[in-house]
Amino acid sequence: MKDMLEIIKSRIKRSIDVKQSMIDDDRLLDKIYVVVSKIIETYKNGGKVFLCGNGGSAADAQHIAAELSGRFYYDRPPLYAEALHTNTSYITAVANDYSYDDIYARYIKAAGNSGDVLIGISTSGNSQNVINALKQANDKDMFTVAFTGANGGKMKNIANILINIPSLDTPRIQEAHILVGHIICELVEASLFPK
DSSP states (O other), X not given: OHHXXXXXXXXXXXXXXXHHHHHTOHHHHHHHHHHHHHHHHHHHTTOOEEEEOSTHHHXXXXXXXXXXXXXXXXOOOOOOEEETTOOHHHHHHHHHHTOGGGHHHHHHHHHOOTTOEEEEEOXXXXXXXXXXXXXXXXXXXXXXXXXXXXXXXXXXXXXXXXXXXXXXXXXXXXXXHHHHXXXXXXXXXXXXXXX
């Protein structure tokens, strides 16, 4: 029992340490500000926000999309935000007929437009299907954002903005990704629909 309690405390402390590192990183905070500003601009211009990832990162993509398209803190008009993995018939068809690496890029090719935003989420920064989606979005003159861990992986050289969480520990990175997602949702909502 005592060992379990120590592990619980340790994991909470590690999460706090990552978040403190984020607070202390002015460059990272500035990049989050740029992403918020770009998403606000995109919505004001009638654009859309797309998100993609795998596993826990797919869950984060869906979570953030729901907060934007539904509501965050209060009732207001919906915003167009879509997690690209939610249509399982599409995902399985493209993975079967083309490649799993093409599932998100093909969707962006069909639905993305210049000025839209794509947020690709990958703790390693090396998920090939997310990388391909970012490349396709760049080809369509979309604004691309990579949520990754500390080193950014291959995505750091592809996205317009890299939100690289200062950690190499996957659970801590994912916890920070959803924190950043919540901050974005709150600020976008408050800016577009001031109370």
